[in-house]
Amino acid sequence: MVNFYAILKKEMGSYFKSPIAYMIITVFSVISGYFFYSLFALFGVMSVQSMNNPNMQSALNITEEVVGPAFSTMSILVLFMTPFLTMRLFSEEKKSGTIEMLMTFPIKDTEIIMGKFGACFLTFLVMLAPTLFYQVILFILGKPELGPVISGYIGIVLMGASFISLGILISTMTENQIIAAVVTFGALLLFWIIQWGASFAGPVFAKVLIQLSIIEHYQEFARGVIDTNDVIFYGLFAFFFLFLTMRSLESKKWRG
């Protein structure tokens, strides 16, 4: 536990003592803020128009028009940003040779991996934190349902954790941070669009493809539904890739 905490602290230091974390958080906040603003402004325009149209008025729902779409776009933004959070975790240590020091300290590989995962995950949470402010504005100016907001955040946190685990695995495979970022991004993107094949695949295979899609599992959360199926998917996804990370570190030892 002490070791886990030591690694976590060191990694948090390298995120927040350098401009990396601040740049990522700023870019994320600006873009997610713009999405939120657009959705909210559009909803405002529609509200004004609906004053002359009673049919439209009954169809207007701030939860469905703003909260849901805002979370959906945020999930895609998370997909874009996580490779930049994970790319340096192991590849930088490999490039500078510090991995040799790290692996000869009396600490277990799992402690190293979980420490790094924890630090990245915390940074990810810090990145999400400013978006809470948008929800506050929503609650002040409108009357959205609380449920979908909470489920939306639970979903995005789970999704972030699984993205990070995949990113960590890839950063153990290369000492080049750019390669780590590009491959992570590509892999995440592939897991997102994998369901597109479902429309022309056979009925069974289509189901598999849809189940594998990381964004598909998020749609339910954005709609306000917490399905154990989706929670287990993200949990297994994260566990599977963290396990592979462990194996990847071990195999490096044998290959030298």
Next chain:
Amino acid sequence: MIQVENLTKYYGNIPAIEDISFTVGKGDILGFLGPNGAGKTTTMRILSCFMPATRGTARVAGYDVFKDSMEVRKRIGYQPENVPIYRDMSVSAYLNFVAQVRGIDRRERKTKIGKAMDECGITGVSGKLIGKLSKGYRQRVGIAQALIHDPEVLILDEPTIGLDPRQIHGMRDLIKNLGGQRTIILSTHILPEVSMTCQRVVIINEGRLIAVDTPDNLMARLQKGTKILAEIEGPPDDIMRELKGVPGVKNIEKKDAKSENTFTYLIDSTIDRDIRKELFAAVSKNGWLLTEIRQIDMSLEDIFLKLVTEEKD
């Protein structure tokens, strides 16, 4: 303290080291000598539990480096080649991190870090970023982190590489001071370093062990015959003829001229005894002037080259 038996490591099909065996006693300083790419770093990486061997065993303080890796790691302080330490951390933050992962109790941490910094002379730079330090100081930080938990064994891979002569001197003194209570293995390809700091030398070349002995023994073992350097003023041809007649002289070589009539001569003697008296007598008998005469010791450099080339033959 350290027993290495038939250690072998293959990278793919290429052997990095083959059948290396040696032991190191408690409190010894062992020098690991070899040209670049001889397998020094590989051996050290196996000893420090960074990677397992393909064959053979290595034990540190009675623990196997593979089976009881954690126990070995606790007892070792390791400084890899080129001192890979986090450049974006300050010296004190880094040492604090190492103390933490080394499992040093929170209350003891401060005194232990202070002690390690004192021992390595880096107290003055404790607040600086490691990336901003000079190479010499970074090397010292590398040793400080290896010392922090008071390990029984220190493994230092090329501790003096890239330092200026004054820093090298300081580093050697530091290592000598650290020996005694701790067992130290250091690798180098700089030969005088070994004769200055180490009690025992392991010479490896192309992954194979060539010799294990004390520096003095190695020199004695290989010094068949003696070389004598003499500077004599007088007619060179006569001198050469005269000195060849001295019993024990095998060969004479005229070297560079010091002045018009003064030359240095390199004299090879076959037998293992001092023939300087006879040489002096021969020179003074003829009324020439002897300005210098001394025995040339075979340096570790010569021994090393001899061993490495003998191996090839």
